[in-house]
Amino acid sequence: MTGEGAEPGTTRPGGRTARVRAAVLQATGDALVEKGFAALDLADIARRADVGKTTLYRRWGTTAALVADLLVDMAEQSLPRADTGTLLGDLQANALLVRRTLTDPRQGELFKAMITAATCDERTAAALHRFYEIRIAEWAPCVEQAVERGEVPEGTDAHEVIRAVSAPLYYRLLASGDPLDEAAAHRAAEAATAAARAGVYAGEAGRVV
Template sequence: MREAVVRAVGDALIEVGLAGLDLADVARRAGVGKTTVYRRWGTVAAAVADLVDDMVETSAPRADTGGLAGDLRANAELVAETLADPRQGRLLAALIAAAREDERTAEALRRFYAARIAVWEPCVTDAVARGELPAGTDAAAVVRAVSAPLYYRFLTSGDAPEQADVTRAVDAAVAAAEAGAYR
């Protein structure tokens, strides 16, 4: 039931935005009783927060290629694939818009990104341990430096990042990290 409701929340958010999201409609879309939805989630904000929590729980694990550039490339490609996915890209855009309107959604989205960054931080800490990067490199900053240009392209142009964007983001982050810019 949770899976159906979470999917329905995402579908509705994509179609009507946060302002148009209605728990009765979510129940109908999910094929469950609206009493069940109201009892378990209670508010639209709670349902959207659960959607984001589900995204954290079901996100892909990090790759371990054995080298910083390969690991960060795997991360960047995952971000690019997610943004290119017809549903996932639209859902992330809808969640970002919803976060501007609702603090609970904003907090859930911050938790999502914090969790995703935490999953990928070992790419950087492992690179420091191997001597690829200077000691004291801020792992979260390096991971954000890879993802940020990809999200920026998506949010400002509406286009999913291309392979050239992935390469540029990874190359720039690696070069900056090697130069000590993230210490």
């Protein structure tokens, strides 16, 4: 979003302003990992980023706006989707990317903090939902290409297939505490591929019986 009417902190200027934004978002991520959303404080973030408090209040205004902008930045910087030539190969690449992100010492804790924040702050929740919409849309063509190749039935819901890959990995991160290893990533991709091939995501018309 750019220009008149843009949300605070969501414009994409260059030069010094871009450097200030990068420093502020880095500081916001650091503070989230260390303290969690409830303890975020604009003055502390300004100190960490070596930026005047008035700059933060003028451009973002609230900690929720900072977290929302951080999610926008993370979505924009995420790696592009794979194109291995097969649905299983593409979904394995997706699963391994999700697994690598969630097990990263900083990124994993950052996602936990933002998911926690989203449970109690509507703006953060909306930003988190938008983040996943962007990432799912990035990977959905993997499934659409698989339909074109005849790997999965016509009418397969590409977004549901991509969600099915990452869901068990987030469950391990946030709920069960089971190992989030490469084997788990491969199983998630294999399960989603098998279900898609069986027509589970294409409704009754595309289901193999």
